[in-house]
Amino acid sequence: MHQVTKTGEIALSVIIACYNEEFVLRESIAELIDVMNVTRYHDSYELIFVDDLSKDNTVALIFELMEIYPQVKMKLIRHEKNTGRGRTVTDGLLAAKGRIAGFLDIDLETPAHYIPAAAMEIERGADVATALRIYKFLWRTFYRQILSVGYHALEAKVLHLPLKDTEVGFKFFNRERVLPVLTECEDPGWFWDTEIMARSYFAGLKIVEVPTLFIKRYDKQSSVRLVHDTIDYFQKLAHFRREAHRLEAVYRARGFSPAPVRTARTNAVISAGPALLKK
Numbered sequence: 001m002h003q004v005t006k007t008g009e010i011a012l013s014v015i016i017a018c019y020n021e022e023f024v025l026r027e028s029i030a031e032l033i034d035v036m037n038v039t040r041y042h043d044s045y046e047l048i049f050v051d052d053l054s055k056d057n058t059v060a061l062i063f064e065l066m067e068i069y070p071q072v073k074m075k076l077i078r079h080e081k082n083t084g085r086g087r088t089v090t091d092g093l094l095a096a097k098g099r100i101a102g103f104l105d106i107d108l109e110t111p112a113h114y115i116p117a118a119a120m121e122i123e124r125g126a127d128v129a130t131a132l133r134i135y136k137f138l139w140r141t142f143y144r145q146i147l148s149v150g151y152h153a154l155e156a157k158v159l160h161l162p163l164k165d166t167e168v169g170f171k172f173f174n175r176e177r178v179l180p181v182l183t184e185c186e187d188p189g190w191f192w193d194t195e196i197m198a199r200s201y202f203a204g205l206k207i208v209e210v211p212t213l214f215i216k217r218y219d220k221q222s223s224v225r226l227v228h229d230t231i232d233y234f235q236k237l238a239h240f241r242r243e244a245h246r247l248e249a250v251y252r253a254r255g256f257s258p259a260p261v262r263t264a265r266t267n268a269v270i271s272a273g274p275a276l277l278k279k
Contacts, residue, residue, distance in 0.1 A: 018058050
């Protein structure tokens with residue numbers, strides 16, 4: 001694993017997991033930087049690119065972006081073999097320097113302007129701020145919504161979790177608080193999203209779900225293989241069940257009872273940008 005780094009003091013780290021992102025990377029990074037530049041983190045954030053052995057021009061574009069935006073602190077981590085989404089995000093979080101650290105899918109189907117909302121929840125005392133996707137009804141994506149609802153219902157029953165959207169690709173953390181949980185996660189692939197949320201919940205971390213509009217993109221080929229990955233998800237959910245129940249038993253033995261997961265107020269989400277504007 002090779003690293004290229006620009007150093008500086010960091011308050012907020014944004015991890016960008018990359019695998020064949022050349023068609024969205026330049027536009028999405030420009031949008032993300034525009035968002036960050038009007039927050040109080042404008043001069044104290046970093047972008048950490050973790051490339052999971054892309055086969056296109058993603059790495060070359062990252063170096064180009066470093067030249068285009070020399071004022072932005074950036075780091076590139078390159079995997080020597082393809083490891084999967086979970087391992088990629090984990091490596092970024094372990095390398096992060098910010099007190100707040102998190103990631104979002106760089107296709108920005110959950111838009112970058114929700115980053116300030118997530119950061120505000122961490123500033124207010126949450127340990128985890130995760131997106132709760134709100135879908136615009138479209139027939140062409142209806143089957144995905146049905147699968148998502150079905151997965152969440154099964155997950156709640158199997159793992160005893162009150163979370164509504166564990167697998168969303170938008171999560172921010174109090175980095176110090178989540179590191180012990182992070183090091184316990186085992187799945188290197190897509191199931192990592194569910195695992196990190198289950199372990200965070202049963203570790204007693206304070207979790208806030210931030211309602212976010214989900215904007216499906218059709219101009220980018222998804223790396224998700226719907227049928228294969230859905231079957232894989234359900235198999236891993238069944239496999240993780242025993243571990244989740246063990247975590248719950250430990251959780252209760254420590255004197256905790258099932259805690260509600262707070263949903264951020266809509267007006268808080270709307271006002272998150274102004275709340276974190278430059279001072």
